[in-house]
Amino acid sequence: MNRARLVYIALLLLMLAVPAGSLYYKLYVVQLPLQSLIPDVSYKVETLFEVDGYGNNINIATFLPKNDSRQRIFDEQNSGGVFNLEIVSEGLNRVARWQADNVNGHQYLSYTYHVSARHVRYDLLPELTIPESYPAGLDVYLEAEEGIQVHDPLIENVLYQRLGLPRNSELKVLPTLQAIHNYLQHKLENRNFSGFTDAITALKLGEASCNGKSRAFVALARKLNMPARLVGGLVLTTGNKRTSHQWVEVFISGHWVPFDTINNHFAELPENYIALYYGDEVLFKHSGNINFSYVFSTYKRLIPRNEVGEALGDSLFNSVNIYAVFEKVGISQNLLKILLMIPLGALVTVVFRNVIGLETFGTFLPALIAAAARETGLLWGLVGFLSIVLAAAWVRRGLDWLQLLHSPKMAIMLTVVVIIMLAMTVTGVNYGLFDLAHVSLFPIAILAITAERFALTEIEQGSQKVWSMTVMTMVVISAAYVVMDSLFLQSLIMALPEMLLVVIALNLWLGKWVGLRLMEFIRFRKLIFGREAQQP
Amino acid sequence: MNWLKKIMYWRKMSQQVLSINQRNLEFIYRYNPRKFYKTADDKRLTKQLLAAQGVPVPPSYFVIESFHQTQQVGQMLTDLDDFVIKPAQGSGGGGIVVITRRDEHGWYSPSGTLWTVLDIQRHVADIVFGTHSFDLGDFAIFEQRLRPAPLLHKLSPWGLADLRVIVLEHKPVMAMCRLPTRASGGRANLHQGAVGVGINLKTGRSTHAIHAGMPIILHPDHGENLIGLELPDWKECLRIAQRCGEILPLKYLGVDLAITDEGPKVLEVNARPGLAIQLANDCGLRPALFDVVNA
Numbered sequence: 001m002n003r004a005r006l007v008y009i010a011l012l013l014l015m016l017a018v019p020a021g022s023l024y025y026k027l028y029v030v031q032l033p034l035q036s037l038i039p040d041v042s043y044k045v046e047t048l049f050e051v052d053g054y055g056n057n058i059n060i061a062t063f064l065p066k067n068d069s070r071q072r073i074f075d076e077q078n079s080g081g082v083f084n085l086e087i088v089s090e091g092l093n094r095v096a097r098w099q100a101d102n103v104n105g106h107q108y109l110s111y112t113y114h115v116s117a118r119h120v121r122y123d124l125l126p127e128l129t130i131p132e133s134y135p136a137g138l139d140v141y142l143e144a145e146e147g148i149q150v151h152d153p154l155i156e157n158v159l160y161q162r163l164g165l166p167r168n169s170e171l172k173v174l175p176t177l178q179a180i181h182n183y184l185q186h187k188l189e190n191r192n193f194s195g196f197t198d199a200i201t202a203l204k205l206g207e208a209s210c211n212g213k214s215r216a217f218v219a220l221a222r223k224l225n226m227p228a229r230l231v232g233g234l235v236l237t238t239g240n241k242r243t244s245h246q247w248v249e250v251f252i253s254g255h256w257v258p259f260d261t262i263n264n265h266f267a268e269l270p271e272n273y274i275a276l277y278y279g280d281e282v283l284f285k286h287s288g289n290i291n292f293s294y295v296f297s298t299y300k301r302l303i304p305r306n307e308v309g310e311a312l313g314d315s316l317f318n319s320v321n322i323y324a325v326f327e328k329v330g331i332s333q334n335l336l337k338i339l340l341m342i343p344l345g346a347l348v349t350v351v352f353r354n355v356i357g358l359e360t361f362g363t364f365l366p367a368l369i370a371a372a373a374r375e376t377g378l379l380w381g382l383v384g385f386l387s388i389v390l391a392a393a394w395v396r397r398g399l400d401w402l403q404l405l406h407s408p409k410m411a412i413m414l415t416v417v418v419i420i421m422l423a424m425t426v427t428g429v430n431y432g433l434f435d436l437a438h439v440s441l442f443p444i445a446i447l448a449i450t451a452e453r454f455a456l457t458e459i460e461q462g463s464q465k466v467w468s469m470t471v472m473t474m475v476v477i478s479a480a481y482v483v484m485d486s487l488f489l490q491s492l493i494m495a496l497p498e499m500l501l502v503v504i505a506l507n508l509w510l511g512k513w514v515g516l517r518l519m520e521f522i523r524f525r526k527l528i529f530g531r532e533a534q535q536p
Numbered sequence: 537m538n539w540l541k542k543i544m545y546w547r548k549m550s551q552q553v554l555s556i557n558q559r560n561l562e563f564i565y566r567y568n569p570r571k572f573y574k575t576a577d578d579k580r581l582t583k584q585l586l587a588a589q590g591v592p593v594p595p596s597y598f599v600i601e602s603f604h605q606t607q608q609v610g611q612m613l614t615d616l617d618d619f620v621i622k623p624a625q626g627s628g629g630g631g632i633v634v635i636t637r638r639d640e641h642g643w644y645s646p647s648g649t650l651w652t653v654l655d656i657q658r659h660v661a662d663i664v665f666g667t668h669s670f671d672l673g674d675f676a677i678f679e680q681r682l683r684p685a686p687l688l689h690k691l692s693p694w695g696l697a698d699l700r701v702i703v704l705e706h707k708p709v710m711a712m713c714r715l716p717t718r719a720s721g722g723r724a725n726l727h728q729g730a731v732g733v734g735i736n737l738k739t740g741r742s743t744h745a746i747h748a749g750m751p752i753i754l755h756p757d758h759g760e761n762l763i764g765l766e767l768p769d770w771k772e773c774l775r776i777a778q779r780c781g782e783i784l785p786l787k788y789l790g791v792d793l794a795i796t797d798e799g800p801k802v803l804e805v806n807a808r809p810g811l812a813i814q815l816a817n818d819c820g821l822r823p824a825l826f827d828v829v830n831a
Contacts, residue, residue: 354557405665460630461727514558516550526751527820528549 015505042116053103063277071117108432121268141227147198184261227251345480357517358472370480375438384439392451552820567787576807610653631668695722706781712816734817740770
């Protein structure tokens with residue numbers, strides 16, 4: 001056995017032993033709970049508005065979520081188009097106001113934020129009674145409002161007749177709220193309409209949507225001297241929707257405790273609820289006659305748990321807590337995740353090239369495009385990749401005719417790629433395809449080189465060859481995307497970044513793998529399968 | 537357990553085929569140190585090294601090394617009626633121009649295209665600027681046009697047929713003849729449509745032939761039989777291939793020879809010879825290679 005072979009084996013073992021050791025250390029010495037290694041679910045929420053302008057001034061306002069003990073908001077991004085954004089505090093709420101003068105034509109604007117929220121559940125003590133009085137400042141949560149008719153006789157009627165609560169005796173918090181919650185949950189039909197329903201109408205009709213039920217809840221609670229408020233927000237599920245949601249919070253022993261009588265959450269709120277505003281507000285306010293429409297797009301994302309850093313505490317790993325380091329310099333965790341996943345994308349490319357035998361443009365182009373496509377989505381990523389490469393290769397053909405030297409020609413190609421990207425971004429924004437607009441995150445130089453390779457391959461090996469390579473490249477981009485987008489692998493790599501050494505180990509192994517590629521079995525099929533076995 | 541027997545047999549057969557991965561790892565990387573690649577990639581250097589040791593190569597008339605020399609091309613061609621222009625570092629036959637005759641207007645390629653002095657100067661300038669060799673400055677070699685031996689001229693009247701011999705540690709391990717076709721445009725590359733003919737190393741006779749990846753018996757253009765033909769000067773071809781392996785510092789080589797009416801001459805050598813030769817011979821390379829490795 002020669003020295004290179006020994007070093008190879010030693011390196012391979014090292015790349016496997018170090019992650020194994022650090023995994024052992026984390027789990028058994030630091031006693032990091034396995035649970036904390038599994039990343040938090042977070043959501044990327046994009047609110048997309050569309051309006052039509054006829055030379056008028058347009059104002060649009062909505063509420064943006066705030067950080068609190070339950071929900072964490074990060075990586076906010078305004079794509080305002082022609083609109084100027086101003087964010088102000090109004091009472092408890094954070095209001096975004098977009099404004100533009102003399103607006104013409106169909107306009108888009110979008111606001112994106114990431115949110116990670118905790119599931120909360122309150123255990124209410126059974127012996128807790130409703131207090132006589134509250135600290136100053138809570139009075140407002142006991143008063144009647146336009147849609148919350150606390151003093152209507154029907155409210156009293158519901159409480160004492162239908163719910164059968166005892167009059168003139170000290171009420172306990174838990175059974176009282178249970179009675180109200182169960183009544184609204186089970187005796188009022190859920191209706192899925194979007195109009196305004198006040199408390200009295202909801203109770204009279206015996207059916208309501210979330211806002212009617214919530215107003216009824218608040219009115220009933222306030223009547224019994226329990227401070228209560230409406231909460232407006234979103235229930236996050238992957239996909240597009242227009243519906244927002246309302247639930248209520250009741251002030252109990254110093255806490256605002258949530259209740260949702262549409263989805264039957266009693267004193268608890270799931271992690272996919274995000275609060276946008278407090279009080280009886282309208283989610284969107286906008287100038288008239290602008291053909292206003294909106295949609296919420298939600299994507300599930302993963303982020304590391306903050307507990308990981310805390311749990312590792314003073315251990316050896318805290319100094320290399322990359323999440324904390326990234327957080328300090330304000331680099332988004334999304335970028336960190338992309339960085340961590342690129343080696344996996346490269347591994348996928350290696351497998352496709354060396355084990356399956358697909359010919360792709362560039363060794364790492366597929367991984368890099370797949371990484372960039374996380375922002376555009378796979379479909380728009382492929383569309384963007386193909387259009388940029390084709391357009392640049394077409395331009396190159398013209399440059400070829402002019403007979404330019406290599407370096408200046410490549411510089412022109414690079415510029416052309418930049419121009420095409422900007423054009424796609426502008427087109428994307430103009431037509432509301434904000435995903436497509438993210439093609440500007442694509443690796444520019446690599447695309448220019450790919451266009452050059454595309455053109456050269458077409459000249460040297462024909463258009464059939466170049467198209468088969470393009471299709472194979474797109475297949476590998478898709479495969480790299482699927483792997484890099486896998487929640488399981490993301491959790492694994494993000495919780496245990498030392499797994500990257502295992503990726504190196506796999507590449508070391510593949511680097512010495514001399515077997516036939518899958519495509520070679522096809523190429524040499526006559527040599528392998530073409531002959532009948534001779535009988536011994 | 538018939539299927540198991542079958543799979544084991546396929547496994548055995550697949551172990552005879554040399555894969556790209558194995559060629560790169562165990563032959564190119566091991567036998568061809570990168571610093572010696574230039575002795576194969578630069579045809580002028582290859583020719584100098586081989587000619588110095590008495591290996592026959594096509595004689596060069598002159599070499600154009602820089603742009604300002606292109607002005608002298610017309611003058612240097614005064615006495616030449618036929619010749620070949622090659623980029624020293626071209627690959628896949630790119631940039632090669634063959635001239636077969638001349639009249640008062642200029643020179644003509646086999647297809648009848650007219651090349652004026654200006655056309656030739658422009659082509660040479662392209663070569664010197666690296667158009668055919670990835671923008672590395674290059675030289676244009678003007679060399680004698682080779683006349684193929686009668687058998688090979690009969691088989692491929694549209695372009696120069698060549699003989700590819702794979703040499704490991706100066707031992708020939710496999711050979712094939714590559715015949716340009718009308719579809720390949722005179723080029724002897726299998727993936728451009730040339731015919732590959734497997735040659736038995738001991739006898740110099742053709743054993744098998746492929747075109748576009750499929751086995752054939754008759755030439756696709758003119759219907760000549762391709763199997764059982766005996767190549768002229770076979771012993772000399774093998775001796776020259778072996779000499780290339782001895783002289784050059786590259787120990788895993790594809791030696792490309794032209795069998796001319798004056799005997800075999802080395803056209804170029806390749807430090808990364810392809811794997812299609814296995815298809816042309818209907819036989820995997822591994823047994824022959826490992827016979828040499830284990831010898």
